[in-house]
Amino acid sequence: MKKLLLLAICLLVLPHLVAAQGVKLGAGVFGGMEVPVIQDDQSSGTNFGFKGRLNVALITFEPYLSFASYGGADIDDVIDDPDGSSITGFGLDAVLFSGFGAPGPRMILFAGIGSYKVKNDQMDYDQSNIGYSLGLGLEVGVARGISIEGRGRFLAIGTEGGATKKSAIVTAGLNYHFGM
Amino acid sequence: MKQIISRLRTLPLGVALLAFVACNLISGTFVITVMYENLSVASLNDFYYQAVDVTEEEDWQDHKDDIKDIDNVGFELWMDNNSGQAITAYLYVAPITSSLNGSSTKAEVMADAIRIFSLPLPDSEDIFIGYAESFNYVANIQQLRDMAEEGQFKFFALSDASPIDFGIDSVKVIVTVSAGK
Numbered sequence: 001m002k003k004l005l006l007l008a009i010c011l012l013v014l015p016h017l018v019a020a021q022g023v024k025l026g027a028g029v030f031g032g033m034e035v036p037v038i039q040d041d042q043s044s045g046t047n048f049g050f051k052g053r054l055n056v057a058l059i060t061f062e063p064y065l066s067f068a069s070y071g072g073a074d075i076d077d078v079i080d081d082p083d084g085s086s087i088t089g090f091g092l093d094a095v096l097f098s099g100f101g102a103p104g105p106r107m108i109l110f111a112g113i114g115s116y117k118v119k120n121d122q123m124d125y126d127q128s129n130i131g132y133s134l135g136l137g138l139e140v141g142v143a144r145g146i147s148i149e150g151r152g153r154f155l156a157i158g159t160e161g162g163a164t165k166k167s168a169i170v171t172a173g174l175n176y177h178f179g180m
Numbered sequence: 181m182k183q184i185i186s187r188l189r190t191l192p193l194g195v196a197l198l199a200f201v202a203c204n205l206i207s208g209t210f211v212i213t214v215m216y217e218n219l220s221v222a223s224l225n226d227f228y229y230q231a232v233d234v235t236e237e238e239d240w241q242d243h244k245d246d247i248k249d250i251d252n253v254g255f256e257l258w259m260d261n262n263s264g265q266a267i268t269a270y271l272y273v274a275p276i277t278s279s280l281n282g283s284s285t286k287a288e289v290m291a292d293a294i295r296i297f298s299l300p301l302p303d304s305e306d307i308f309i310g311y312a313e314s315f316n317y318v319a320n321i322q323q324l325r326d327m328a329e330e331g332q333f334k335f336f337a338l339s340d341a342s343p344i345d346f347g348i349d350s351v352k353v354i355v356t357v358s359a360g361k
Contacts, residue, residue, distance in 0.1 A: 037208070038207070038208025038210075039208060040208075040209055040210050040211040041209055041251070041356050073211075075211045075311075075354070076211075078213065078311050078352075079308075079311070080256065080310020080313055081311070081312060082311060082312040083312070123252050123254075123315060124321050125252065161358065162360060163207050163209075163359060164360055165209065165358070166207075166208070
């Protein structure tokens with residue numbers, strides 16, 4: 001239900017943004033490291049994904065799809081540690097102050113909401129829940145329509161019981177902006 | 181002046197970011213382990229019995245009022261099988277409030293407790309079933325998770341034979357909990 005609601009919001013908002021005057025489009029890829037925060041049963045792993053970019057004035061909206069895998073846990077006092085969980089997510093970020101391909105460096109701030117599936121086959125764990133994230137980064141326009149970026153994100157994914165699974169995510173990315 | 185105003189514009193967002201991180205840092209996922217050696221043998225010598233209690237462990241004590249999920253319950257077992265043949269050991273659990281205990285009969289345990297593992301034991305004096313490996317043999321894991329919400333449950337181990345034909349040198353119980361405000 002939450003997934004459908006989120007998807008419906010994206011589908012309702014995005015066409016209006018595209019239809020609005022001055023909307024610019026782009027796309028990007030990113031990859032890096034996902035570090036579990038206060039999760040004794042996980043260790044650091046990888047994160048990568050794809051995103052679209054729609055810029056309206058100061059705000060750039062980014063629908064994204066991300067894939068992450070934690071490393072195997074290193075639990076104190078346990079000899080046979082289990083595998084880490086995988087996280088598949090999609091959602092929407094709102095980015096402030098992105099240069100959207102303009103030359104030079106810019107500090108960016110962003111916040112996002114998404115649906116995340118946390119899965120661990122070995123441990124028979126499988127939950128899909130809403131996650132929220134906040135972060136900051138640096139985006140640098142390096143050529144006409146092309147920017148590179150580095151971002152730090154704090155992500156909190158809810159659990160069915162009401163707790164959260166948290167991660168710090170550091171990624172580097174490459175963006176292309178159409179028509180520039 | 182413009183620069184100052186521009187920087188001030190980001191201040192509320194920075195504060196919001198810090199508040200968001202701070203609020204979430206008070207919750208987390210914790211792994212609690214407790215080890216038992218010299219398990220009790222039932223009066224008729226046909227099963228092992230142990231009352232498991234993680235509520236005295238530090239992480240449980242620190243977060244007991246905020247536990248939201250039991251993510252998992254697993255075991256590490258050091259066992260031996262001197263029966264001269266491969267056998268299967270069965271692990272059962274019951275709520276801490278259950279009347280089952282070391283004085284119960286094997287039939288009562290099999291009828292009233294919940295079987296959570298069927299472990300194949302080769303003929304060997306040195307058998308180790310690891311935490312991750314143990315999930316290959318698991319059944320009724322959700323019932324075990326539900327039972328562990330109290331931090332206490334009863335554990336039984338038996339086989340098809342009476343008297344019991346395998347040994348348990350020690351058992352480590354591993355409980356993963358998620359806590360949050």
